[in-house]
Amino acid sequence: MEIKRMIAAVSAAALLTGCSSTKPSDSSERPTATATTATQVESTTQAETSTESDTDIVELSRKLCTDMAEGNYKTSFDLFSDNMKAAVSEEALTSSWKQVKAVTGEFKELLDTQHETDPNSGMSMTTTNLRFENKNLVIYIAFSTERLIEGMYMNFAQDEITPEDNDIYTETSIKVGEYELDGMLTMPKNIEKPPVVILIQGSGQTNLNEDAGICAPFKDISHDLAEKGIATIRYNKRFFQYPELGTDDVTVDDEVLNDADAAVKLAQQYADDGKVDGIFVLGHSLGGMLAPSIASRNSAVKGIISLAGTPRKLGEVWLEQLAPQLEAAEGDTKKYVEELIDQIETMRDKRELKEKKNPEPYNISFGVPYWTSLDAIDPAGVARELDIPMLFLQGSADTQVFADKDFAMWKEKLSDRPKCQFKLYDGLGHFFDCENGHINSHVIEDTADFIKASLK
Incomplete structure (x- = not known):
């Protein structure tokens, strides 16, 4: 850069x-x-x-x-x-x-x-x-x-991410998409043609492990699913690896969907070569919101898992996240929150932002084309048109995507779809983490059971 x-x-x-x-x-x-x-x-x-x-x-x-x-x-x-x-x-x-x-x-x-x-x-x-x-x-x-x-x-600091090889799984460095994003294929050992899950990160620009503080949720998911006999593909988000490409005219296709399409194509190549059998998409947060769209664009996808995804417009969700801060704020802090809310409302109105107060993690620095492309997506509407198994997971203690609104809306919109399942985890937050910062084991077990049942 x-x-x-x-x-x-x-x-x-x-x-x-x-x-x-x-x-x-x-x-x-x-x-x-x-x-x-x-x-x-x-x-x-x-x-x-x-x-x-x-x-x-x-x-x-x-x-x-x-x-x-x-x-x-x-x-x-x-x-x-x-x-x-x-x-x-x-x-x-x-x-x-x-x-x-x-x-x-x-x-x-x-x-x-x-x-x-x-x-x-x-x-x-x-x-x-x-x-x-x-x-x-x-x-x-x-x-x-x-x-x-x-x-x-x-x-x-980003820890160096290198392939691991042990008694349970072996990892191989891979390249994904036209920009050859750095990625990892995790393959369980002693399993013939396992299903493969493509992992899609949430908002902001993160590496292939979706590192967030002490958590590395996608690393956990990859290794834990390997123990269950399931392969995974994970890769850097485009603007994490190439931040200079994040210009004002990018769309959600540039940020997420085109690279997800390329990952599905790569997984299909593995399937054609007899390495895997059955392609799934697991998205977290923004990735969970977009998982139905990825499946809609790629007929090779056999099922999706949405972790803390929202069926609502992101601007609406963000304003709800800021509401408690505004209520608790005083003086200059309150003024700052009010300015940030104004930025989000400006974005929702599809007007050019006058200032770029908070480019990360909300990427308000992206221009109107990004928000127009994102708002054009109706996640629940897209999901209703799919005829594949879908699993929606949510933590009750999530303060970013809300169990009583977002998760409830998934259920309201899709409960009549026989291939849709919904699971709410008491006390888990946005990253479904335990006290030690790792993914809760019940989330992994439910995900693995869903994938295996979907292939029967």
Whole structure:
């Protein structure tokens, strides 16, 4: 990704929405409102930093990262530009770090820092890796020519994903679609021609494991289903692997559906070669919403599993997610939530957004073509036209997709369809996770039983 785009992306993000809290089922895929305050930067700060060399800006960035990791957030906040201070308060910076450190554990050491400068604007960005007790962190900081912070973004470091081989399954690295997205085929051992499940992620740009804080749900699903004699295909989302392709004119076909079609085609090749027998699609959240559409576009799909998918318009769901935050917010925090709600309502009206307040995880930075293409899909209506087995799973404690509305609507629209099944799990959240951050075993068992029964 070119440096100009990287700096623009980090600046637009403003602050660290890439990390999940210790309860991924409650926090991923929704915005976290942050308070805004005004604090004066001492006049000497800008003068001192504006004369620093590129080497000095790396040292400055490393000091700021170390300070924040050790609990001193003031040194970073004092270098925030006016734009940053208008969006993020020192309180919000502190709160975000507390959420992050609840996952990462104790700070261990500062690792490497990369630095690039855009020759046209003069803006710079540093990328610093930090090692913690439980989960490593990457911090991106965009600096203006005056060496003030114009953007800051934190995300958990992506662990290297390599194929595994044990007594239960073997994995092979694969490429999916025209952009050759990195993926993984997980095949159970000692099973002749197992069924294969294609995994489709939720909102936001995630890797093939759908990493979210301490959870890696698609890795869990792949390995747990392999123990049940079922193969899986999982792969990076397109704009995770190639963020520079996420322009304003993309549609949901570009983000999800075209690559899903390619994954089904790849699975069909495996079936033609006698490696697998029976293709299924399992979608989570946005993926669960789109699973019926994927099956409708691909006759090779023999059944679908929707985990916490919604049959409603996403904008409507997002506004309901923000409602509790708005009710609890005060002062500048309330103003921020109100602005975010206005952004979503603007998107729903198919008008161009004036600002891009929260590009992740809702991807409000996508243009009108994306939302037009997404709103054109009627998930329940598409599902009604399918004559294949369908399983809809939902957690009662999900705070992003709601059991009393979304799950209830699936049942209302499809309960008369004999091939549809519905299961509600008491106490499970959006990622169907147990206390240890792994997928609940009952979800895996029910999914495996559904797939095997569908092939009889």
